[in-house]
Amino acid sequence: xxxxxxxxxxxxxxxxxxxxxxxxxxxxxxxxxxxxxxxxxxxxxxxxxxxxxxxxxxxxxxxxxxxxxxxxxxxxxxxxxxxxxxxxxxxxxxxxxxxxxxxxxxxxxxxxxxxxxxxxxxxxx
Numbered sequence: 001x002x003x004x005x006x007x008x009x010x011x012x013x014x015x016x017x018x019x020x021x022x023x024x025x026x027x028x029x030x031x032x033x034x035x036x037x038x039x040x041x042x043x044x045x046x047x048x049x050x051x052x053x054x055x056x057x058x059x060x061x062x063x064x065x066x067x068x069x070x071x072x073x074x075x076x077x078x079x080x081x082x083x084x085x086x087x088x089x090x091x092x093x094x095x096x097x098x099x100x101x102x103x104x105x106x107x108x109x110x111x112x113x114x115x116x117x118x119x120x121x122x123x124x125x
Contacts, residue, residue, distance in 0.1 A: 007061050014058035025084050028093035041103040048107030052077045066119055070112055077108030
């Protein structure tokens, strides 16, 4: 595949996933069976773990170093989580929660930690 096709595909997936999170946040409620305490925090972390993956894929074309890629991806993921919580404060039936934002950021940190370890220790150079 061409380099431009890969860039377009990564950017499209990134934008669509951001839109999917926005759409979920715009719903008055998200019915899910409660299986354990703080399940919603795990779901937030999981969603932003995935967002961080798509962020790295999209941002890797803009960054010249691994550290810049990691920092910019973490900043974006955390700020998107904060904007998501702010957005929810305007949706009837939803509320903004700082702990949800922390779970979002933690999900991003978890993915980026795994990615960094992979790039430093496993990926062939």
